[in-house]
Amino acid sequence: MTEYEKMCIGKIYDPNDAYLIELKFKAHRLNIEYNRTLDEESEKREKILDELLPNRKEGTYLQGPVYFDYGINTSVGKNFYANFNFTCVDCAKVTIGDNVFLGPNVSILTPMHPFLPEERNPYIREDGDQTDKEYAKPIKICDNTWICGNVTIIGGVTIGEGCVIGAGSVVTRDIPPHYLAVGNPCRVIREISEKDSIKYKKELF
Secondary structure, three states: OOHHHHHHOOOOEOOOOHHHHHHHHHHHHHHHHHHOOOOOOHHHHHHHHHHHOOOEOOOOEEOOOEEEOOOOOEEEOOOOEEOOOEEEEOOOOEEEOOOOEEOOOOEEEOEEOOOOHHHHOOEEOOOOOEEOOEEEOOEEEOOOOEEOOOOEEEOOOEEOOOOEEOOOOEEOOOEOOOEEEEOOOOEEEEEOOHHHOHHHOHHHO
């Protein structure tokens, strides 16, 4: 089994494997290229995303700057929008559904490290290079979800359809569909219902 295969299925892997380094360097270069583009350079941005984020559907818009670790491990549905400073450390699979909005400074973090320092600290491989032990857990964000600004989502989490995750939250556990959840750690506050419709907010019209 390759180190890439181990990484993708949640096993301990060597993050300094030559192939993984090659994939990361490519993604990091593409991040830089994308972040140097202007908003109106849509064709240029699309060409970069064809390499950086090939598993995407129509309507994807990344405001930028963006920071993907691999890119190829992330899939996004229709009408995906990410505001400024989107970070996606996609060592495990990241699955984002249709009509998902991300506010500024959202971080999706799949990597995990051992808690014990003697297992977490760097060590020297047989070939003399330094590395460490890592593993990763997938993240899933279901359709029609709004992730507000400065939210961090930790590996292993599924956020259900139609959720709103409040600004500044740190999501460490699954959130059921159609709920407002807020806090650090993020907790379910209440179910979202018809009463939340903007048509009842007369001050907005």
